[in-house]
Amino acid sequence: MSDRISYGIIGCGMMGQEHLRNIQLLPDTRIAAIFEPDGRMRQAAALIAPDAAFCDTLDDLLARVDLDCLVIASPNLDHIGQLERLAQTRHLPVLIEKPLFTRIEDRARLEALHRGYQAPIWVAMEYRYMPPIAVFLQKMPAVTGGLRMLSIREHRFPFLPKVGAWNRFNRNSGGTMVEKCCHFFDLMRLATGSEPRRVMASAGQAVNHLDERYGDETPDVWDHGFVIVDFDNGVRAMLDLCMFAEGARFQEEIAAVGPAGKIEALVPGPGRFWPAHLGDPPVAQIVESPRQPRGPVISGVPVDPALLAAGDHNGATFYQHQRFNAVVRGAAQPEVGVEDGMKAVLMGLAAQESALSGQAVTLDFGAGGADLARRA
Structure with a gap:
């Protein structure tokens, strides 16, 4: 090489x-x-x-x-x-x-x-490599005194047009909880340092793509939902997804709470979607809220404009490629491996099954490999 x-x-x-x-x-x-x-x-x-x-x-x-x-x-x-x-x-x-x-x-x-x-x-x-989320993850243990509750809210724009409209149909994308939300299930595992054991969800298609037709088909991708995940170490996590909320100031709002306090990451969406008449797009924020002394401390997390111009993920794609480049050169190992990717997908599939069945779904990541175990 x-x-x-x-x-x-x-x-x-x-x-x-x-x-x-x-x-x-x-x-x-x-x-x-x-x-x-x-x-x-x-x-x-x-x-x-x-x-x-x-x-x-x-x-x-x-x-x-x-x-x-x-x-x-x-x-x-x-x-x-x-x-x-x-x-x-x-x-x-x-x-x-x-x-x-x-x-x-x-x-x-x-x-x-x-x-x-x-x-x-x-x-x-x-999403692991968005600068505000990276800061959030680094500060979280000290601010919370040990994570007990994690919530992730993404209120954003609908799915964008793709070649052949492949992302409009569950059979192609895996479904919204897999296609979109595997990012967040990955973050949950990373933040908790534990494995999920039970998933409960309510989700569906309420607003988006209902007036679209491809041949004789109407898109069937979901556009909103709630997911609750119980982890082996007792931490509870929640996802709140809405894909018809592009008017929001921040696209992602992530909060972690523990016995010592709370920390939040507030992340704006792609700058190219920010209304020009409102001026410059918002800057990501970290909010630290200790229980003692009370009172939030807010700090901005600006991102290099060149990185913002290179993509829609707050510079994350660049930082990810920096690390992957080191792997290719033999100087590092992958930080997000096949097991991480597999488990994030299985959590998404469990969320979809739970939403369809109205029942909680248990997960088994035992020695025999990860699988959806049964409906609880």
Whole structure:
């Protein structure tokens, strides 16, 4: 491997293009080749990475000998198959977008693949690396005196248009609790330092996409819901999701509470969606509220404007790529591995089952592997 890392990219839709922009902010990197079957997305990617070669098939991309690593940012339903094809062809370090898979049946495929894969796999959970959330996680133990309750609220815009409207249907995306919320289930496991044992949810489709038609179908993705998760160490966590609330000042509001106090992270949405007539977009905040002495302490967490311009995740994609780049160079190990990605998906599937059945769902992450165990 030379000092300059050469990337292959699979999928250059909205998220793939964000990956391109952030990779190019790193020193000693190049976008060597791209596989993107959609013509409009190829054109957009070519504007960002004009020196990249475009491959007509996935196998053409994998046959290139100049690649040091791969980024998979294709539609959700393609992830597991493309990862399997990579495993059959060559074992390159790979950063793969969440979710790792979309159906409970795919778990066995993932575990079989992972057992034999001889290179690092990093699952892209960008929310871990948002600067305000990183500060929140770092300060949380001292401010709370030990986490007891965690709540995550995301009130945001509806799902954006994607190629072929793949994200409008549960069969393609895995469903909202998998596609959108696996980020938050990953954060819950990270913050609690424990494993989930019971999931209870109420969710559905109330407002979004009901007037859309694709062929003779109406989208079936959910747009709101509540999820409560009990963890093995006694911590309780809650997710409050609404995807028809883009008028809010902050998109994510995360709160952790313990015997010593409370800490919150208030995170704005993408700056490009902020109404111009309101002036500059808001800056993320951390609010520390100790029980003694009482009184909140508010601090801003500004993000480098160049990183804000490179994507919609408050600079998180850049910081994630910094760390993945170190993995490719052999200087670090993946911080978000296959097990993390798998468990986040299984929590999302459990939330969807709970919402559909009206019953709590227990989870089993025992020696036999993670699975949905039964309805309680």
